[in-house]
Amino acid sequence: MNENPLWASESFWKKVSVWVTAGSFLILVVLTLDSLSQTEVGGKRVQAYSVINKKIDYIYQADLHKFMPVIGETELLFGKEFTEEEAEKLVTLGKKTTQAKNCMNCHTLLGNGAYFAPDLTKAWLDKGWLSKELREDLMIKFLLDPENNARTFGSNRKMPNLHITPDEAKGVVAFLKWMSSIDTNGFPYNFKTIYATEE
Amino acid sequence: MNAKKLCGVANAKLNAFVTWTALDRTNLSAGRTLAVNYFIVAVILFFAQLLFGMIAATQFIFPNFLYGWLDFSVNRMVHINAMIVWMLYGFIGCTYWLLEDESQTEIVGLKYGKLAFWVLTIAVAVVVLVYLFIQIGAGNDTSLWLINEGREYIEAPRWADIGIVAVVLTFFYNVVATFSKGKWSGIAGVLTLDLVALAGLYVAGMFYMTNITHEQFWWWWVIHLWVEATWEVLVGVIMAWSLMKLLGVRRKIVTTWLYIEVALMFGSGILGLGHHYFWIGTPEYWLTIGGFFSALEPIPLVAMVVHAMYDAGSHSFKNSNHPAVAWIIAQAFGNFFGAGVWGFMHTLPQINLYTHGTQWSASHGHLAFFGAYATINIAFFYLAIQHWRGDVWMSGGAQNAWRWKWALGLLNVGVVGMTIALLIAGYEQSFIERAVEGSTWSGYFSAQNHPSFQSAMVWRWCFGLMTFAGLILLIWDLLTIGKGETRKMAVVDAE
Numbered sequence A: 001m002n003e004n005p006l007w008a009s010e011s012f013w014k015k016v017s018v019w020v021t022a023g024s025f026l027i028l029v030v031l032t033l034d035s036l037s038q039t040e041v042g043g044k045r046v047q048a049y050s051v052i053n054k055k056i057d058y059i060y061q062a063d064l065h066k067f068m069p070v071i072g073e074t075e076l077l078f079g080k081e082f083t084e085e086e087a088e089k090l091v092t093l094g095k096k097t098t099q100a101k102n103c104m105n106c107h108t109l110l111g112n113g114a115y116f117a118p119d120l121t122k123a124w125l126d127k128g129w130l131s132k133e134l135r136e137d138l139m140i141k142f143l144l145d146p147e148n149n150a151r152t153f154g155s156n157r158k159m160p161n162l163h164i165t166p167d168e169a170k171g172v173v174a175f176l177k178w179m180s181s182i183d184t185n186g187f188p189y190n191f192k193t194i195y196a197t198e199e
Numbered sequence B: 001m002n003a004k005k006l007c008g009v010a011n012a013k014l015n016a017f018v019t020w021t022a023l024d025r026t027n028l029s030a031g032r033t034l035a036v037n038y039f040i041v042a043v044i045l046f047f048a049q050l051l052f053g054m055i056a057a058t059q060f061i062f063p064n065f066l067y068g069w070l071d072f073s074v075n076r077m078v079h080i081n082a083m084i085v086w087m088l089y090g091f092i093g094c095t096y097w098l099l100e101d102e103s104q105t106e107i108v109g110l111k112y113g114k115l116a117f118w119v120l121t122i123a124v125a126v127v128v129l130v131y132l133f134i135q136i137g138a139g140n141d142t143s144l145w146l147i148n149e150g151r152e153y154i155e156a157p158r159w160a161d162i163g164i165v166a167v168v169l170t171f172f173y174n175v176v177a178t179f180s181k182g183k184w185s186g187i188a189g190v191l192t193l194d195l196v197a198l199a200g201l202y203v204a205g206m207f208y209m210t211n212i213t214h215e216q217f218w219w220w221w222v223i224h225l226w227v228e229a230t231w232e233v234l235v236g237v238i239m240a241w242s243l244m245k246l247l248g249v250r251r252k253i254v255t256t257w258l259y260i261e262v263a264l265m266f267g268s269g270i271l272g273l274g275h276h277y278f279w280i281g282t283p284e285y286w287l288t289i290g291g292f293f294s295a296l297e298p299i300p301l302v303a304m305v306v307h308a309m310y311d312a313g314s315h316s317f318k319n320s321n322h323p324a325v326a327w328i329i330a331q332a333f334g335n336f337f338g339a340g341v342w343g344f345m346h347t348l349p350q351i352n353l354y355t356h357g358t359q360w361s362a363s364h365g366h367l368a369f370f371g372a373y374a375t376i377n378i379a380f381f382y383l384a385i386q387h388w389r390g391d392v393w394m395s396g397g398a399q400n401a402w403r404w405k406w407a408l409g410l411l412n413v414g415v416v417g418m419t420i421a422l423l424i425a426g427y428e429q430s431f432i433e434r435a436v437e438g439s440t441w442s443g444y445f446s447a448q449n450h451p452s453f454q455s456a457m458v459w460r461w462c463f464g465l466m467t468f469a470g471l472i473l474l475i476w477d478l479l480t481i482g483k484g485e486t487r488k489m490a491v492v493d494a495e
């Protein structure tokens, strides 16, 4: 088999496949460690849970050519200032609720999920909640009884009643507020927030 | 008493059905008997997948259909979860099918493998019943452990995850112990290492995290590194083995090809994972790395087309099982178009910013999963049935050949039709909701209400029905093909 050219030799490709796989995997592991540390809660890209005490906006940054979350001054949620632990507890309740209720099989979160209902990445900032004063109440009411507070925009598609409790609803709102502060590299593009509409 | 009667009737009906199929298990080795058990459950779950897909597709057109009873979320979960599970069943079946032949010995520890099959099947049945009848729970750990985890594709509750790992370990033991007792080969080596990776990755999806960026990071490790790395290589292995068996291609050629495919697939697919890390909070370098490596992913898929077509052509398409070879060719093209072309179309971040999470993804998802993974499993169903019937003739001039040809046609045209309909919807959605209206809720609904979106949903439904009809015909064909055939299987000579 020596007359076999290298590019057609089994043992050559065997070695190539092993090295390429091992090399790619090694790079992936290194990048994973870096990405996980850059996206710890409380870092620059993923905010501390207590960000729910703050005003969050999403604004086009001309120099970067993309939209970026902007954390502003205090803007309390449910009229309460949460400590970091309290905030984490609430957001955790909200996150578990979104999983137990299977939100992701109708909606997308950070763009991943199903396409039967709107993306939730920036739901907290959506101008559909009319004004920043009405927003919290509207969201809670909606989550508790989506059938009778439906916001179908003429589509007839209604969210079903998922038997969310008032506490869980608060958790979900806190989770959505926190998620809207994540730096998603400019996704979604061109999103005009509830603040942009008010001004 | 009544329940007893009912059971008696059901049992009698089942027996009558089994007699009608006239399939004789004594034609199969012990290992292959286990393989066909896996294939049977796979087909049943495939049927469930399409049934619930049809219900979900109906709800896009009539949102009130079954509202409050079987909501879209439930139907879609069953649709995609049934798909993942039937494909895994199919792959496990394929592996048991080729294991004895490749290792040239009997399966070691087969009784544990059989036990694992029943454990897994009962677990799957319980999980599905809970999905359908309990559906959702309160926002706490108990729900995630017992009802569902609410994470697309890997919704199964945690208790089932642990069960799955245990079952897969048993399966893995069968594979390794059998090769070790018999003989190792290039194919055996790649298969074993790939199964380690495939099973290990599943564990990455078994943790709860509040930090959604981390959660989705690991979730994609499972989903992407399955479908764009380990499953692709598994298919490469299965394909290599079947090209030898069906066409008589030389072992040295398929093994060399297999290594080339592994190098290309892992070399592009592992870092191609980055195309899911553009927008979930992860650092910006993923835009470059993910874009670059995922753009290379079509290359191995082209290589696989060349390989399959070249080998089939150089043997003048002479083979012992026409339906299986037809489905293998469908696999080569389906994989290339569904994953390679449709994937490439939206994989660069400059376009993915607008297409991410739209019907565009659904278009790609359908053609890729069907083209790459449904096809190869169907090819194996045909291989299995041929031997189960006692190595009957399945080449030119077989009886009732119209059935497999029509099933092939309906399924492929149906899925391609759905893919095109969804692509049109995806273009419209990316343009109106994303580019023009900036992804607000009202932007979302203006895109959903647009006439071209709505008619696309109707077309998807119609082509869905065609797909479903194709599956029903396929099942009928699998149950009857070769029945009453007296000629023996054509023999292919190795080169």
Ligand code: HEM
Binding pocket: A111, A112, A113, B152, B227, B228, B275, B276, B294, B295, B297, B298, B335, B338, B339, B340, B342, B343, B344, B345, B346, B347, B348, B352, B355, B356, B357, B358, B361, B362, B364, B365, B366, B368, B369, B372
């Ligand atoms: C057989 C192999 C493949 C299968 C089964 C597959 C399947 C899928 C599925 C189901 C999704 C949607 C995931 C979700 O629900 O969010 C997806 C997303 C995606 N796939 Fe693939 N895929 C395959 C190969 C590829 C390849 C080779 C490429 C690139 C060349 C690719 C590019 C993408 C991209 C960019 C996305 C993200 C879409 C988004 O941003 O929403 N895929 N794939």
Ligand code: HEM
Binding pocket: A113, A114, A115, A116, B050, B051, B053, B054, B055, B056, B057, B076, B079, B080, B083, B361, B362, B363, B365, B366, B369, B370, B374, B415, B460, B461, B463, B464, B465, B467, B468
């Ligand atoms: C009877 C035919 C089918 C119908 C009517 C159907 C319908 C649907 C519907 C309505 C969805 C939800 C999409 C959304 O969230 O907006 C879906 C998702 C999906 N289906 Fe099907 N489907 C069918 C067949 C198939 C087949 C044959 C496959 C693959 C083998 C498949 C794979 C998928 C995948 C991977 C997703 C998730 C896509 C994503 O998230 O991007 N479906 N299907």
Ligand SMILES: [Fe+2]
Binding pocket: B224, B228, B272, B273, B275, B276
């Ligand atoms: Fe991917």
